[in-house]
Amino acid sequence: MASNQDWIIGFHAVTELLKHQSADVLQLVIQEGRDDERLQALKSIAQHANIELAQMAKREMDKRFPGVHQGVAALYRNPVKVKSEKELVALLDNLQRNPLLLVLDGITDPHNLGACLRTADAVGVDAVIVPKDKSATLNATVHKVASGAAETVQLFTVTNIARCLESLQRRGIWIVGTADETGKSLFDQDLTGALALVMGSEGKGLRRLTRERCDYLVAIPMAGKLSSLNVAVATGVCLFEALRQRRQAKKAQNTGL
Numbered sequence: 001m002a003s004n005q006d007w008i009i010g011f012h013a014v015t016e017l018l019k020h021q022s023a024d025v026l027q028l029v030i031q032e033g034r035d036d037e038r039l040q041a042l043k044s045i046a047q048h049a050n051i052e053l054a055q056m057a058k059r060e061m062d063k064r065f066p067g068v069h070q071g072v073a074a075l076y077r078n079p080v081k082v083k084s085e086k087e088l089v090a091l092l093d094n095l096q097r098n099p100l101l102l103v104l105d106g107i108t109d110p111h112n113l114g115a116c117l118r119t120a121d122a123v124g125v126d127a128v129i130v131p132k133d134k135s136a137t138l139n140a141t142v143h144k145v146a147s148g149a150a151e152t153v154q155l156f157t158v159t160n161i162a163r164c165l166e167s168l169q170r171r172g173i174w175i176v177g178t179a180d181e182t183g184k185s186l187f188d189q190d191l192t193g194a195l196a197l198v199m200g201s202e203g204k205g206l207r208r209l210t211r212e213r214c215d216y217l218v219a220i221p222m223a224g225k226l227s228s229l230n231v232a233v234a235t236g237v238c239l240f241e242a243l244r245q246r247r248q249a250k251k252a253q254n255t256g257l
Contacts, residue, residue, distance in 0.1 A: 005077050008143045009069035011038055016148025017074055018042065022049040024076045029054045031061055031071030042072060067141060082130075082138060085164070088156040091127060092171060098194040099173060100242060103129045105161055105210045106201035107231060110136040114145025115232035116199075121149035123239040129164060129196075132157045162209040168196050169215070177206050177214035178238060180228050186218045191242040192249040199235050 005026065008017050018025060028046040030039055032055045046053055056064070058071070065073050092099060102125045107113050113136040120128050135157070136142060143150045158164040165175050176189060177198040191197075198214060200206035211217065220229060220237050229237070 101196040110141040
């Protein structure tokens with residue numbers, strides 16, 4: 001397989017790929033003996049796009065595509081590439097609204113990165129920023145969990161997260177980090193302006209330099225016995241609170257309240 005080709009597995013991820021990037025799909029592989037309605041729909045899309053169809057035994061698919069492939073895989077060219085700091089600067093220079101950014105400080109689990117990308121797409125995040133080191137990459141697992149969001153959300157890598165946050169602050173972007181031990185609730189924090197939401201790693205949370213660069217630290221109020229949430233779930237809570245506030249503020253502005 002060429003270096004500019006990659007595999008995506010799973011019904012939803014492959015469906016989204018066929019919908020948005022059918023011209024880049026080289027081959028659709030379907031498990032032998034599977035002929036249900038969902039597979040028929042995928043085959044129909046592939047046939048209309050003149051995509052090569054192939055069948056493969058379940059045992060071979062299990063060996064070739066680790067994970068839950070659901071009997072379907074797609075080979076495509078020009079897989080989504082992570083963008084650079086220079087491209088991030090260009091995006092922010094050309095953005096005509098207050099940015100909503102998601103910064104993931106050392107998220108190494110590809111399942112969590114994929115889930116974060118999916119939520120970022122749902123909320124309309126302008127960019128997701130990760131460090132070059134100590135971070136999950138855009139592999140097949142991320143693509144599958146993201147269910148198409150890896151193709152729609154712009155992902156950027158930066159050499160130094162703390163330095164990146166400092167440059168964002170110089171643009172007037174407020175940096176809000178999450179920390180379980182802080183006394184300020186997420187729901188009491190203004191999330192309506194130019195904003196970068198920073199989420200820490202699965203185990204250790206925000207690194208010291210990242211924490212020190214934040215303008216505010218907030219916590220998600222917990223009513224149960226557990227003290228924290230999975231980082232992907234916490235990201236979803238925080239992003240949708242930001243979306244709620246931003247929509248409410250826009251509505252108030254439009255109605256003159």
